[in-house]
Amino acid sequence: MLEVETPAAMADYAGKKLGSSDWVLIDQAMIHRFADATGDHQWIHVDTERARREMPGGKTIAHGFLTLSLLPRLSDTVYSIRKRSRGINYGANKVRFTAPVPSGSRIRLHQTLKAAEPVAGGQKLIFESTVEVEGQARPALFAETIVAVYD
Numbered sequence: 001m002l003e004v005e006t007p008a009a010m011a012d013y014a015g016k017k018l019g020s021s022d023w024v025l026i027d028q029a030m031i032h033r034f035a036d037a038t039g040d041h042q043w044i045h046v047d048t049e050r051a052r053r054e055m056p057g058g059k060t061i062a063h064g065f066l067t068l069s070l071l072p073r074l075s076d077t078v079y080s081i082r083k084r085s086r087g088i089n090y091g092a093n094k095v096r097f098t099a100p101v102p103s104g105s106r107i108r109l110h111q112t113l114k115a116a117e118p119v120a121g122g123q124k125l126i127f128e129s130t131v132e133v134e135g136q137a138r139p140a141l142f143a144e145t146i147v148a149v150y151d
Contacts, residue, residue, distance in 0.1 A: 002079040007123040007149040010081065011116040021074040021109040023134065026062045028103045034066040048103075057102050064097035067107065067131055067141050074109035074131070081149055090124060090146035099138040106134040114144065122150035 002018050004010055028048065035041045043050050044061055051060040072089070081087075101107060112128040124146060131141040 001077060004079070004081055006083050007081055007125075007151060008118070010079075010113060010123055010125055010149070011118075013113045014116045015112075015114070017110070017112045019078050019111065021077040021111070023106040023108045024070060024074060025106050026066070026101050026103065028060065031060060031062050031066065031103055034063055034069070038063070038065070040065075051103075059102040059104065061103065062101040062105075064141070067097070067101055068092075068095060068143060070107070071109065071129055071131075071143065071145060074107075075111055075127075075129075078109060078111045083151070084122075085150045087147055087149045090148045092146065093126075093144040095141070095143045095145075097141055099133065099136060099140045101131075101133055101140045105136075107131050107140065108134070119148055122148060124148050 002013065031045055035046050040063055044055060045063055046060065048060055052058045110130045110132060113125060114128050115126040117124045127145050129143045129145055130139045133140050
């Protein structure tokens, strides 16, 4: 894991791969909790019996936005800024869901710091993030996300 002292120190890593996260299990219970939180109960996510019959691989799949929402959790094991007051999700320039995440799969994040730009009291960090599904050749997600981190 990359550890730096301050948000400004992240600028030294612009253009560099920061590393990979720990693996996280995406189980059916997590998928159901996300469905309940968002109201997205489409059968491909929550109906295990129907998925067994009709889905390729016979499993439900995680919501794409569930995978995206895990980026902060996953990035916590990629890099750490010791002296910071707060970090704020600033948005995304691009998000693509490129492959399904079947229930019972493990995922991990590969993260590159594309750019670091000074903002009042901190840094705006722009990341290229790829989410890998264990055992799948094609990544599940590509995203360019932005975080503002303050001193």
